[in-house]
Amino acid sequence: FNQYRLANDELLSMTKDETTPGKEAVSAKTYIVNLDLPPMERWNNVFQHFNPEDFTVAIRTLIHEFLPSNLVIYILEEVASELDRYIPQPFADELRGISNNFRIGLGDLVLGNLVYDLSAFTHSTFPRACTSIVALDKMGRIIHGRNLDYLIGKKLKALTMQVDYQKNGKTLFMATTYLGYIGVITGTKNGAFSVSGDQRNTGNIFENFLSALNGSWPTFMLQRMVLEDAKDYQEAVALLSRTSTIAPVYFIVGGAKPGEGAIIVRDQAHLRNITLMDNRWYILETNYDPWNAPPKFDDRRDAGIAAMNKVGRENMDPEELYKVLSVPPVFNTHTTYTTIMSAADPNVYRTMIRYDAPSD
Numbered sequence: 010f011n012q013y014r015l016a017n018d019e020l021l022s023m024t025k026d027e028t029t030p031g032k033e034a035v036s037a038k039t040y041i042v043n044l045d046l047p048p049m050e051r052w053n054n055v056f057q058h059f060n061p062e063d064f065t066v067a068i069r070t071l072i073h074e075f076l077p078s079n080l081v082i083y084i085l086e087e088v089a090s091e092l093d094r095y096i097p098q099p100f101a102d103e104l105r106g107i108s109n110n111f112r113i114g115l116g117d118l119v120l121g122n123l124v125y126d127l128s129a130f131t132h133s134t135f136p137r138a139c140t141s142i143v144a145l146d147k148m149g150r151i152i153h154g155r156n157l158d159y160l161i162g163k164k165l166k167a168l169t170m171q172v173d174y175q176k177n178g179k180t181l182f183m184a185t186t187y188l189g190y191i192g193v194i195t196g197t198k199n200g201a202f203s204v205s206g207d208q209r210n211t212g213n214i215f216e217n218f219l220s221a222l223n224g225s226w227p228t229f230m231l232q233r234m235v236l237e238d239a240k241d242y243q244e245a246v247a248l249l250s251r252t253s254t255i256a257p258v259y260f261i262v263g264g265a266k267p268g269e270g271a272i273i274v275r276d277q278a279h280l281r282n283i284t285l286m287d288n289r290w291y292i293l294e295t296n297y298d299p300w301n302a303p304p305k306f307d308d309r310r311d312a313g314i315a316a317m318n319k320v321g322r323e324n325m326d327p328e329e330l331y332k333v334l335s336v337p338p339v340f341n342t343h344t345t346y347t348t349i350m351s352a353a354d355p356n357v358y359r360t361m362i363r364y365d366a367p368s369d
């Protein structure tokens with residue numbers, strides 16, 4: 010990825026489309042979050058680099074675009090006022106800390122952090138697009154790549170960053186996230202496992218509300234909890250398979266050893282299906298159940314499979330996986346970032362912010 014230039018604070022603090030730089034992918038900058046600090050102080054090191062007012066404008070724009078219904082906003086304001094009922098610790102206090110220390114509305118932060126849980130159900134308005142691949146590379150390492158595609162991709166690019174979560178002065182796990190999003194959608198625990206989440210739209214919004222009322226986890230806060238607590242691939246797969254989430258989801262997990270890879274298909278309260286890598290050299294998930302054919306209007310699965318087969322296991326490495334994730338329509342107008350990671354090799358972790366994505 011050396012051809013791409015580094016992002017800087019100025020670039021990351023930009024929140025308006027018209028300030029988006031030219032058609033070139035940019036390396037995401039890394040910030041440290043010290044998990045030994047009290048939760049209310051953990052994000053100070055990150056937010057001090059940004060203008061809180063710019064962030065508030067950006068987050069309100071995102072929320073407005075995603076959650077137009079006054080009813081949903083009303084419900085989420087309720088969640089903000091009863092934060093501890095819906096958001097587990099330490100996440101509730103981390104959100105309070107960001108809100109208090111940088112004078113950002115707690116309701117705005119909570120809304121932003123629950124956007125996935127409120128939008129993952131059967132509907133036709135949001136384009137689906139996200140691709141995760143776990144593969145064995147030519148050196149015998151498990152590598153894991155993902156494109157994070159989202160409707161408001163242009164705005165999210167300016168908020169994209171890598172976070173080095175540390176304990177006792179050492180990296181516990183790495184993640185890629187958006188400023189203010191304290192869950193983890195993409196991350197790696199060195200020597201143990203990597204994980205990415207892809208959206209699964211099934212059921213209806215009331216099932217998600219019911220699941221929240223029953224005390225289920227906000228989906229990507231669960232992924233972060235698993236990165237913090239699980240010691241290895243097996244434990245991560247077990248926790249991600251059996252812990253209830255507010256929304257349905259696909260969890261894609263890579264291990265540190267050959268054969269360790271899984272696509273976990275989740276309903277809110279149950280494991281729906283699991284595909285294990287075993288003797289395959291790769292597994293790939295987009296946004297459709299593996300046992301169903303993808304729809305003709307959005308077949309990123311077959312495009313991804315064709316690109317993987319063209320490279321072949323004998324040539325696969327992090328650069329080639331990045332190229333596979335850059336083949337349209339796997340790479341598309343909604344792609345915000347591409348992360349390549351490997352639980353077997355911490356040096357592989359790299360996130361490119363996809364300013365080079367095709368325009369509409």
Ligand SMILES: CCCCCCCCCCCCCCCC(=O)NCCO
Nearest residue numbers: 121125137138139158187189190207208
């Ligand atoms: C205060 C937080 C600020 C940023 C909020 C951004 C929320 C983004 C949530 C992204 C969730 C992504 C889920 C998986 C990606 C995927 O499958 N996308 C296809 C569906 O659009």
